[in-house]
Amino acid sequence: MHPTVKPRIKICCISSIEEAWTAINYGASALGFVSQMPSGPGVISEELIAKIVAKIPPPIATFLLTSSQDTQEIIQQIKRCGTNTVQICDKIESGNYQDIREALPGISMVQVIHVTNEYSINEAIKIAPFVDAILLDSGNQSLDIKELGGTGRIHNWDISKQIRGQVEIPIFLAGGLKPENVALAIKQVAPFGLDLCSGVRTNNKLNENKLKRFFEQL
Numbered sequence: 001m002h003p004t005v006k007p008r009i010k011i012c013c014i015s016s017i018e019e020a021w022t023a024i025n026y027g028a029s030a031l032g033f034v035s036q037m038p039s040g041p042g043v044i045s046e047e048l049i050a051k052i053v054a055k056i057p058p059p060i061a062t063f064l065l066t067s068s069q070d071t072q073e074i075i076q077q078i079k080r081c082g083t084n085t086v087q088i089c090d091k092i093e094s095g096n097y098q099d100i101r102e103a104l105p106g107i108s109m110v111q112v113i114h115v116t117n118e119y120s121i122n123e124a125i126k127i128a129p130f131v132d133a134i135l136l137d138s139g140n141q142s143l144d145i146k147e148l149g150g151t152g153r154i155h156n157w158d159i160s161k162q163i164r165g166q167v168e169i170p171i172f173l174a175g176g177l178k179p180e181n182v183a184l185a186i187k188q189v190a191p192f193g194l195d196l197c198s199g200v201r202t203n204n205k206l207n208e209n210k211l212k213r214f215f216e217q218l
Protein backbone atom coordinates (compact mmCIF):
# COMPACT_ATOMS: atom_id res chain seq x y z
CA MET A 1 0.00 0.00 0.00
CA HIS A 2 1.40 3.44 -0.93
CA PRO A 3 1.10 6.46 1.39
CA THR A 4 -1.47 9.06 0.33
CA VAL A 5 0.27 12.02 -1.31
CA LYS A 6 -0.79 14.78 -3.68
CA PRO A 7 -1.56 12.98 -6.95
CA ARG A 8 0.50 13.53 -10.08
CA ILE A 9 -1.49 14.95 -12.97
CA LYS A 10 -1.52 13.74 -16.54
CA ILE A 11 -3.30 16.00 -19.02
CA CYS A 12 -4.41 13.99 -22.01
CA CYS A 13 -5.59 14.69 -25.58
CA ILE A 14 -2.79 17.23 -26.13
CA SER A 15 -3.02 18.46 -29.74
CA SER A 16 -0.43 21.27 -30.05
CA ILE A 17 2.83 22.52 -28.56
CA GLU A 18 0.87 25.43 -27.03
CA GLU A 19 -1.50 23.04 -25.23
CA ALA A 20 1.47 21.01 -23.99
CA TRP A 21 3.10 24.09 -22.45
CA THR A 22 -0.16 25.36 -20.95
CA ALA A 23 -0.60 22.00 -19.18
CA ILE A 24 3.04 21.97 -18.00
CA ASN A 25 2.82 25.57 -16.75
CA TYR A 26 -0.23 24.75 -14.60
CA GLY A 27 1.59 21.77 -13.05
CA ALA A 28 1.09 18.66 -15.19
CA SER A 29 3.84 16.09 -14.78
CA ALA A 30 2.67 14.00 -17.72
CA LEU A 31 1.05 14.62 -21.10
CA GLY A 32 -1.05 12.17 -23.13
CA PHE A 33 -1.13 11.88 -26.91
CA VAL A 34 -3.96 9.85 -28.44
CA SER A 35 -3.09 7.92 -31.61
CA GLN A 36 -5.64 6.13 -33.79
CA MET A 37 -8.65 4.90 -31.76
CA PRO A 38 -12.03 3.36 -32.63
CA SER A 39 -13.75 6.31 -30.89
CA GLY A 40 -12.95 9.33 -28.74
CA PRO A 41 -12.34 13.07 -29.06
CA GLY A 42 -8.56 13.23 -28.65
CA VAL A 43 -7.06 11.49 -31.69
CA ILE A 44 -4.21 13.21 -33.57
CA SER A 45 -1.77 11.95 -36.21
CA GLU A 46 1.46 10.18 -35.28
CA GLU A 47 3.35 12.88 -37.20
CA LEU A 48 1.89 15.57 -34.95
CA ILE A 49 2.57 13.50 -31.83
CA ALA A 50 6.25 13.14 -32.81
CA LYS A 51 6.52 16.86 -33.53
CA ILE A 52 5.10 17.89 -30.14
CA VAL A 53 6.96 15.22 -28.16
CA ALA A 54 10.30 16.39 -29.57
CA LYS A 55 9.74 19.75 -27.79
CA ILE A 56 8.88 18.37 -24.34
CA PRO A 57 11.73 18.60 -21.79
CA PRO A 58 12.53 16.19 -18.96
CA PRO A 59 11.17 15.35 -16.40
CA ILE A 60 7.75 15.58 -18.10
CA ALA A 61 6.44 12.14 -19.07
CA THR A 62 5.01 11.72 -22.55
CA PHE A 63 2.36 8.99 -22.93
CA LEU A 64 1.48 7.48 -26.31
CA LEU A 65 -2.07 6.11 -26.14
CA THR A 66 -2.43 3.13 -28.42
CA SER A 67 -5.37 0.91 -29.38
CA SER A 68 -3.08 -1.69 -30.95
CA GLN A 69 -3.26 -5.20 -29.51
CA ASP A 70 -0.05 -6.37 -31.16
CA THR A 71 3.23 -5.74 -29.31
CA GLN A 72 5.38 -5.61 -32.48
CA GLU A 73 3.06 -2.93 -33.87
CA ILE A 74 3.18 -1.05 -30.56
CA ILE A 75 7.00 -1.09 -30.56
CA GLN A 76 7.09 0.45 -34.05
CA GLN A 77 4.51 3.04 -33.06
CA ILE A 78 6.53 4.12 -29.98
CA LYS A 79 9.64 4.43 -32.14
CA ARG A 80 7.78 6.63 -34.63
CA CYS A 81 6.29 8.89 -31.95
CA GLY A 82 9.28 9.13 -29.57
CA THR A 83 7.32 9.08 -26.29
CA ASN A 84 8.90 7.77 -23.08
CA THR A 85 5.74 5.94 -21.93
CA VAL A 86 3.10 3.83 -23.64
CA GLN A 87 -0.51 3.64 -22.46
CA ILE A 88 -2.00 0.41 -23.78
CA CYS A 89 -5.74 1.02 -24.05
CA ASP A 90 -6.91 -2.45 -25.11
CA LYS A 91 -5.97 -6.04 -24.23
CA ILE A 92 -2.74 -7.40 -25.74
CA GLU A 93 -3.68 -10.23 -28.15
CA SER A 94 -0.43 -10.81 -30.00
CA GLY A 95 2.89 -10.97 -28.10
CA ASN A 96 3.43 -9.96 -24.48
CA TYR A 97 4.69 -7.07 -22.33
CA GLN A 98 8.19 -8.56 -22.24
CA ASP A 99 8.51 -7.98 -26.01
CA ILE A 100 8.18 -4.24 -25.39
CA ARG A 101 10.60 -4.32 -22.40
CA GLU A 102 13.26 -6.11 -24.42
CA ALA A 103 12.89 -3.98 -27.55
CA LEU A 104 12.63 -0.65 -25.69
CA PRO A 105 14.13 -1.05 -22.18
CA GLY A 106 13.70 2.62 -21.22
CA ILE A 107 10.00 2.81 -21.99
CA SER A 108 7.44 2.76 -19.17
CA MET A 109 4.32 0.67 -19.72
CA VAL A 110 0.89 1.61 -18.43
CA GLN A 111 -2.03 -0.76 -18.97
CA VAL A 112 -5.58 0.61 -19.01
CA ILE A 113 -8.26 -1.37 -17.20
CA HIS A 114 -11.82 -0.34 -17.99
CA VAL A 115 -13.60 -0.54 -14.68
CA THR A 116 -16.94 -2.19 -15.38
CA ASN A 117 -17.56 -4.63 -12.52
CA GLU A 118 -15.84 -6.69 -9.79
CA TYR A 119 -13.96 -8.72 -12.42
CA SER A 120 -11.88 -5.61 -13.10
CA ILE A 121 -10.19 -6.20 -9.72
CA ASN A 122 -8.81 -9.61 -10.78
CA GLU A 123 -7.85 -8.23 -14.16
CA ALA A 124 -5.74 -5.52 -12.48
CA ILE A 125 -4.12 -7.96 -10.02
CA LYS A 126 -3.19 -10.32 -12.89
CA ILE A 127 -1.59 -7.61 -15.06
CA ALA A 128 0.18 -5.59 -12.33
CA PRO A 129 3.41 -7.68 -12.19
CA PHE A 130 4.15 -6.99 -15.86
CA VAL A 131 3.64 -3.22 -16.15
CA ASP A 132 4.83 -0.01 -14.43
CA ALA A 133 1.40 1.42 -13.65
CA ILE A 134 -2.29 0.71 -14.13
CA LEU A 135 -4.74 3.33 -15.38
CA LEU A 136 -8.36 2.85 -14.36
CA ASP A 137 -10.69 4.39 -16.91
CA SER A 138 -14.33 4.27 -18.01
CA GLY A 139 -15.04 2.46 -21.26
CA ASN A 140 -16.57 -0.54 -22.92
CA GLN A 141 -14.52 -2.95 -25.01
CA SER A 142 -17.50 -5.08 -25.98
CA LEU A 143 -19.42 -2.47 -28.03
CA ASP A 144 -19.41 -2.79 -31.85
CA ILE A 145 -17.42 0.44 -31.89
CA LYS A 146 -15.19 0.00 -28.85
CA GLU A 147 -14.97 2.74 -26.24
CA LEU A 148 -11.39 2.69 -25.00
CA GLY A 149 -11.47 6.02 -23.14
CA GLY A 150 -12.19 9.71 -23.56
CA THR A 151 -15.80 9.08 -22.52
CA GLY A 152 -16.22 11.99 -20.09
CA ARG A 153 -17.95 9.54 -17.71
CA ILE A 154 -16.94 8.47 -14.23
CA HIS A 155 -17.13 4.80 -13.24
CA ASN A 156 -17.64 2.95 -9.96
CA TRP A 157 -14.89 4.48 -7.79
CA ASP A 158 -15.56 1.92 -5.08
CA ILE A 159 -14.12 -0.74 -7.40
CA SER A 160 -11.19 1.56 -8.23
CA LYS A 161 -10.58 2.00 -4.52
CA GLN A 162 -10.47 -1.77 -4.05
CA ILE A 163 -7.96 -2.08 -6.90
CA ARG A 164 -5.86 0.70 -5.35
CA GLY A 165 -5.82 -1.27 -2.10
CA GLN A 166 -4.85 -4.59 -3.66
CA VAL A 167 -2.27 -3.62 -6.27
CA GLU A 168 1.28 -2.57 -5.33
CA ILE A 169 2.12 -0.53 -8.44
CA PRO A 170 1.01 3.09 -9.04
CA ILE A 171 -2.64 3.58 -10.00
CA PHE A 172 -3.89 6.41 -12.22
CA LEU A 173 -7.57 7.26 -12.05
CA ALA A 174 -9.29 8.53 -15.23
CA GLY A 175 -12.79 8.97 -16.64
CA GLY A 176 -14.94 12.06 -16.31
CA LEU A 177 -12.63 13.88 -13.88
CA LYS A 178 -13.21 17.65 -13.65
CA PRO A 179 -12.79 20.54 -11.19
CA GLU A 180 -16.14 19.74 -9.58
CA ASN A 181 -15.43 16.09 -8.70
CA VAL A 182 -11.66 15.81 -8.36
CA ALA A 183 -11.54 16.39 -4.59
CA LEU A 184 -14.02 13.57 -4.00
CA ALA A 185 -12.13 11.27 -6.39
CA ILE A 186 -8.89 11.82 -4.46
CA LYS A 187 -10.62 11.29 -1.12
CA GLN A 188 -12.34 8.11 -2.27
CA VAL A 189 -9.62 6.41 -4.34
CA ALA A 190 -6.33 8.07 -3.24
CA PRO A 191 -4.64 7.29 -6.57
CA PHE A 192 -0.99 7.92 -7.42
CA GLY A 193 -2.09 9.94 -10.43
CA LEU A 194 -5.11 11.54 -12.09
CA ASP A 195 -5.61 11.54 -15.83
CA LEU A 196 -8.09 13.70 -17.68
CA CYS A 197 -9.15 14.95 -21.06
CA SER A 198 -12.68 16.35 -21.51
CA GLY A 199 -13.02 17.85 -17.99
CA VAL A 200 -10.53 20.64 -18.76
CA ARG A 201 -11.66 21.28 -22.33
CA THR A 202 -14.30 23.38 -24.10
CA ASN A 203 -15.14 22.50 -27.71
CA ASN A 204 -12.19 20.11 -27.63
CA LYS A 205 -9.68 22.87 -26.78
CA LEU A 206 -7.77 23.07 -23.51
CA ASN A 207 -9.56 25.66 -21.32
CA GLU A 208 -7.17 27.56 -19.03
CA ASN A 209 -9.92 28.53 -16.62
CA LYS A 210 -10.97 24.89 -16.13
CA LEU A 211 -7.33 23.83 -15.86
CA LYS A 212 -6.69 26.47 -13.19
CA ARG A 213 -9.80 25.46 -11.23
CA PHE A 214 -8.77 21.80 -11.48
CA PHE A 215 -5.28 22.40 -10.06
CA GLU A 216 -6.73 24.57 -7.27
CA GLN A 217 -8.69 21.55 -6.02
CA LEU A 218 -5.60 19.38 -5.41
Ligand SMILES: O=C(O)c1ccccc1N[C@@H]1O[C@H](COP(=O)(O)O)[C@@H](O)[C@H]1O
Binding pocket: 012, 013, 032, 034, 037, 039, 040, 041, 042, 043, 065, 089, 137, 147, 148, 149, 150, 151, 152, 153, 174, 175, 176, 177, 195, 196, 197, 198, 199
Ligand atom coordinates in the same frame (compact mmCIF):
# COMPACT_ATOMS: atom_id res chain seq x y z
O1 LIG B 1 -9.60 10.86 -25.60
C1 LIG B 1 -9.68 9.98 -26.46
O2 LIG B 1 -9.99 10.19 -27.64
C2 LIG B 1 -9.40 8.57 -26.07
C3 LIG B 1 -9.76 7.58 -26.95
C4 LIG B 1 -9.52 6.27 -26.67
C5 LIG B 1 -8.87 5.93 -25.49
C6 LIG B 1 -8.52 6.91 -24.57
C7 LIG B 1 -8.79 8.24 -24.83
N1 LIG B 1 -8.49 9.21 -23.89
C8 LIG B 1 -8.18 8.88 -22.53
O3 LIG B 1 -9.35 8.71 -21.77
C9 LIG B 1 -9.15 9.32 -20.49
C10 LIG B 1 -10.43 9.77 -19.91
O4 LIG B 1 -11.01 10.77 -20.71
P1 LIG B 1 -12.07 11.77 -20.10
O5 LIG B 1 -11.35 12.59 -19.08
O6 LIG B 1 -13.15 10.93 -19.52
O7 LIG B 1 -12.54 12.59 -21.25
C11 LIG B 1 -8.22 10.47 -20.79
O8 LIG B 1 -7.54 10.89 -19.69
C12 LIG B 1 -7.33 9.88 -21.83
O9 LIG B 1 -6.27 9.16 -21.20
